Amino acid sequence: RVTVRNAYKLLLESGGLEVRRGSGTFVASRPVHIEQPLWNLSSFSQDMKLRGMEPGACVLGSCARMPSSEEALLFGVGRRDMMLTLDRLRLADGLAVAVERAVFPHRLTGGEQIGEGSLYDVLSRHGHRPVRALQKLTAMIFEPLEADLLGVQPGAPCLLIERVSRSADNRVVEHTRSHYRGDIYDFVAELTTGE
Numbered sequence: 486r487v488t489v490r491n492a493y494k495l496l497l498e499s500g501g502l503e504v505r506r507g508s509g510t511f512v513a514s515r516p517v518h519i520e521q522p523l524w525n526l527s528s529f530s531q532d533m534k535l536r537g538m539e540p541g542a543c544v545l546g547s548c549a550r551m552p553s554s555e556e557a558l559l560f561g562v563g564r565r566d567m568m569l570t571l572d573r574l575r576l577a578d579g580l581a582v583a584v585e586r587a588v589f590p591h592r593l594t595g596g597e598q599i600g601e602g603s604l605y606d607v608l609s610r611h612g613h614r615p616v617r618a619l620q621k622l623t624a625m626i627f628e629p630l631e632a633d634l635l636g637v638q639p640g641a642p643c644l645l646i647e648r649v650s651r652s653a654d655n656r657v658v659e660h661t662r663s664h665y666r667g668d669i670y671d672f673v674a675e676l677t678t679g680e
Contacts, residue, residue: 528605541576615650642667
């Protein structure tokens with residue numbers, strides 16, 4: 486019994502078991518870690534397919550609206566040009582891994598609906614394929630809303646990824662803010678001395 490109790494205690498401490506109040510003790514579910522290289526510009530859908538995972542999305546909301554003054558300056562659009570905002574829950578093999586908000590000029594999609602598919606595929610079909618981007622990573626914690634959507638505790642580790650993508654003619658075609666689960670995602674960059 487002592488050996489079993491010690492093994493049980495070690496499994497609890499290591500995270501192999503989890504106690505659910507009122508339900509009992511269960512084997513802890515361990516999500517797969519996803520490594521994302523930082524030197525390639527690709528869509529979420531492409532990234533998941535390359536890993537043999539099924540990409541997915543659940544649309545949380547979308548709206549067409551006039552651009553803010555900051556968006557008009559960033560995208561080089563007029564104050565009367567319509568912008569689209571698309572909020573989605575991004576899925577990998579059915580597991581929620583990120584909450585994403587993408588903003589882009591409506592005219593770049595040719596009126597095509599994005600929904601659960603790849604934004605980059607739609608932009609490419611209409612001659613606005615993103616070819617380069619500036620991406621910023623910030624470590625933070627999840628607020629209650631995003632935590633609830635992703636099934637994690639408020640205060641859990643989060644990686645905020647903010648990306649501004651440009652087409653071959655140097656026009657900004659997308660601004661995205663994504664909150665990734667810090668317990669699943671690792672972003673990897675190869676560094677050289679430049680010599």
